Amino acid sequence: MELFAVADLPEIRPGDDLAALIRDRVDLDEDDVVCVASTVVSKAEGRLADLSAFPAGPRAREIAARLESISGDEKDPRFAQAVLEESTEIIMEAPFLLTESRFGHVSVNAGIDRSNVAGADLLLLPKRPSESAARIREELPADRVIVTDTCGRPFRHGQRGVAIGWAGMPASRDWRGESDRDGRELGVTVQNVVDELAAAANLVAGEGDGGTPVVVVRGFEFGDHAGSDAHFREVEGDFVRQALREWEFESN
Structure with a gap:
C-alpha cells in the first residue's frame, strides 16, 4: 500500500x-x-463563522465562567454558544466541553477549529x-x-x-x-x-x-x-x- x-x-x-x-x-x-x-x-x-454570529445565552455564559475559573484563562461565552449550537449532546461541561456533533462524532468543542481560519473566527465541521x-x-x-x-x-x-x-x-x-x-x-x-x-x-x-x-x-x-x-x-x-x-x- x-x-x-x-x-x-x-x-x-x-x-x-x-x-x-x-x-x-x-x-x-x-x-x-x-x-x-x-x-x-x-x-x-x-463553514466559516464569526463569534458575533453566536450571541451567548445564559447556559453558554455559565459554562464559560466555570471553565474560566478552572483554567484561569479567559473564555469567550460566544464560543461556548457556538459549541452548544453545533452539538446534540454536551457529554461533559468541565474541565472541557466534550460533545456529540449533529452527525454522531464525539469530540472536544464540537470539533470547532480556531486555527488556519483566515478572515473568520471559527471553522465549523462539515454539516454532513x-x-x-x-x-x-x-x-x-x-x-x-x-x-x-x-x-x-x-x-x-x-x-x-x-x-x-x-x-x-x-x-x-x-x-x-x-x-x-x-x-x-x-x-x-x-x-x-x-x-x-x-x-x-x-x-x-x-x-x-x-x-x-x-x-x-x-x-x-x-x-x-x-x-x-x-x-x-x-x-x-x-x-x-x-x-x-x-x-x-x-x-x-
Missing part, C-alpha cells in the same frame, strides 16, 4: 470546487482512496461529512473518499487522524465467523478501516503550516469480508459515555 500527498493545492475558499482542484493535480486510479481533511471541506462549503464525501467522489475518478479530522481519543495522549465521513466503501470490515491462525473462530473482531486509513493519511498530511490536506491511498484492498457502515458507537452500548454523563468534575 502506498500513500502520497496531493501537492500544490491552493488556499481553499468558500465555493471552491474541491474535487476539480484535486483532479487537476493528481492522476487517480479507480481503486484509490482519497482522504480529504475536514478543514478544506468546511472551507469549500462555507458523509454527504460531502459522496459529492467529492462523484467528481473524481477514484471510487472511495474519506473526510478526516484530528482529535484526541480516550486513554491515549495526543491527537490522531479519524474518519468523520466516507463514501464508496464500508466503514468497517467484519472478521467475525472467520478463523484465527489456530483455527479458532473469531467472535468480536470488527476492524474500523476508515479510521485506520484516516490515521495513516494523517501521518503523510502532517500538521501546522507545512500540512497538506489531501492524501491518496493506493493499493488498499478491502478483501473478501463482510462490510458495515457502523462507525459511531450506539449510545446504548457506549458505557464510557454513560459513565461520563453521571460524572461530575471537582477542581482541587
Whole structure:
C-alpha cells in the first residue's frame, strides 16, 4: 500500500470546487482512496463563522465562567454558544466541553477549529461529512473518499487522524465467523478501516503550516469480508459515555 500527498493545492475558499482542484493535480486510479481533511471541506462549503454570529445565552455564559475559573484563562461565552449550537449532546461541561456533533462524532468543542481560519473566527465541521464525501467522489475518478479530522481519543495522549465521513466503501470490515491462525473462530473482531486509513493519511498530511490536506491511498484492498457502515458507537452500548454523563468534575 502506498500513500502520497496531493501537492500544490491552493488556499481553499468558500465555493471552491474541491474535487476539480484535486483532479487537476493528481492522476487517480479507480481503486484509490482519497482522504480529504475536514478543514478544506468546511472551507469549500462555507463553514466559516464569526463569534458575533453566536450571541451567548445564559447556559453558554455559565459554562464559560466555570471553565474560566478552572483554567484561569479567559473564555469567550460566544464560543461556548457556538459549541452548544453545533452539538446534540454536551457529554461533559468541565474541565472541557466534550460533545456529540449533529452527525454522531464525539469530540472536544464540537470539533470547532480556531486555527488556519483566515478572515473568520471559527471553522465549523462539515454539516454532513458523509454527504460531502459522496459529492467529492462523484467528481473524481477514484471510487472511495474519506473526510478526516484530528482529535484526541480516550486513554491515549495526543491527537490522531479519524474518519468523520466516507463514501464508496464500508466503514468497517467484519472478521467475525472467520478463523484465527489456530483455527479458532473469531467472535468480536470488527476492524474500523476508515479510521485506520484516516490515521495513516494523517501521518503523510502532517500538521501546522507545512500540512497538506489531501492524501491518496493506493493499493488498499478491502478483501473478501463482510462490510458495515457502523462507525459511531450506539449510545446504548457506549458505557464510557454513560459513565461520563453521571460524572461530575471537582477542581482541587
